[in-house]
Amino acid sequence: MSLYARIRDDLNSVLERDPAARSRLEVFLCYPGLWAVWIHRISHALWRAKLRLFARLLSQVGRFFTGVDIHPGATLGRRLFIDHATGVVIGETAIVGNDVTMYQGVTLGGTGKGHGKRHPTVCDGVFIGNNANLLGNITIGENSRVGAGSVVLSDVPPDSTVVGVPAHIVYRNGERVLITDPHDIKDPLSDALIALSARVEEMEKQLGGKPQPAEPFATEEAERAAYRKRLARMREYVSMGEGI
Numbered sequence: 001m002s003l004y005a006r007i008r009d010d011l012n013s014v015l016e017r018d019p020a021a022r023s024r025l026e027v028f029l030c031y032p033g034l035w036a037v038w039i040h041r042i043s044h045a046l047w048r049a050k051l052r053l054f055a056r057l058l059s060q061v062g063r064f065f066t067g068v069d070i071h072p073g074a075t076l077g078r079r080l081f082i083d084h085a086t087g088v089v090i091g092e093t094a095i096v097g098n099d100v101t102m103y104q105g106v107t108l109g110g111t112g113k114g115h116g117k118r119h120p121t122v123c124d125g126v127f128i129g130n131n132a133n134l135l136g137n138i139t140i141g142e143n144s145r146v147g148a149g150s151v152v153l154s155d156v157p158p159d160s161t162v163v164g165v166p167a168h169i170v171y172r173n174g175e176r177v178l179i180t181d182p183h184d185i186k187d188p189l190s191d192a193l194i195a196l197s198a199r200v201e202e203m204e205k206q207l208g209g210k211p212q213p214a215e216p217f218a219t220e221e222a223e224r225a226a227y228r229k230r231l232a233r234m235r236e237y238v239s240m241g242e243g244i
């Protein structure tokens with residue numbers, strides 16, 4: 001593919017993904033996230049040619065002008081779109097697939113503990129919301145979505161949506177995933193919740209038999225379904241934040 005065709009491909013991919021973009025010229029002139037990717041292509045070539053210092057210097061020049069810090073050793077796929085650019089950090093051993101979208105403040109970083117491959121692998125078609133932190137040698141499966149502000153510390157299966165700190169799955173293959181077992185909650189309150197649930201079970205046993213609800217979390221799920229129905233009616237007026 002010629003250089004011109006590649007640039008055109010990048011510009012078109014931004015036009016497809018950002019409703020705020022109006023023309024290729026506007027994208028070319030006003031999207032520092034794209035400039036950062038283009039500068040990385042050159043610094044990565046220098047890195048592979050073992051001109052390591054020049055590669056690092058160029059990536060620092062790129063960081064100065066775009067606010068995006070991509071290590072020249074990182075491997076980036078085609079049509080990566082970094083919207084709003086500022087504050088994105090991509091570590092040396094990170095691998096990013098094709099058609100990935102990320103917003104400002106995303107970090108593909110190490111945990112500070114490992115050597116060798118210590119940054120995430122992000123597969124094709126992944127969407128990463130603003131200020132999400134993906135840490136360590138983890139893999140984010142194809143077409144998954146990472147919520148804004150999430151901290152992802154373990155692998156994410158393909159076609160899933162993860163949110164929270166630390167991140168947990170809320171959708172998988174289009175199906176809502178509800179946490180019904182306190183062992184699945186990985187936050188500072190986990191131990192307290194597990195102890196509480198064990199205590200409740202013990203008390204139920206003492207009272208003689210556990211009353212079984214028809215379906216766990218049925219009321220909560222019904223409330224959510226009603227809310228989503230209302231939201232679907234308003235869809236044409238409400239944006240989920242993408243493309244702002």
Ligand SMILES: CC(C)(COP(=O)(O)OP(=O)(O)OC[C@H]1O[C@@H](n2cnc3c(N)ncnc32)[C@H](O)[C@@H]1OP(=O)(O)O)[C@@H](O)C(=O)NCCC(=O)NCCS
Nearest residue numbers: 103129130145146147148149161163164170241242243244
């Ligand atoms: C993660 C995301 C893609 C999910 O969108 P979605 O598929 O429409 O999911 P929903 O809105 O149905 O949310 C599912 C659940 O996750 C929760 N959730 C969604 N995003 C979350 C987030 N970033 N952090 C924590 N919880 C979140 C919702 O509250 C909901 O929980 P509930 O059903 O218990 O109330 C979206 O919320 C998001 O974070 N987009 C990022 C947008 C962005 O970065 N914009 C920047 C523009 S400059």
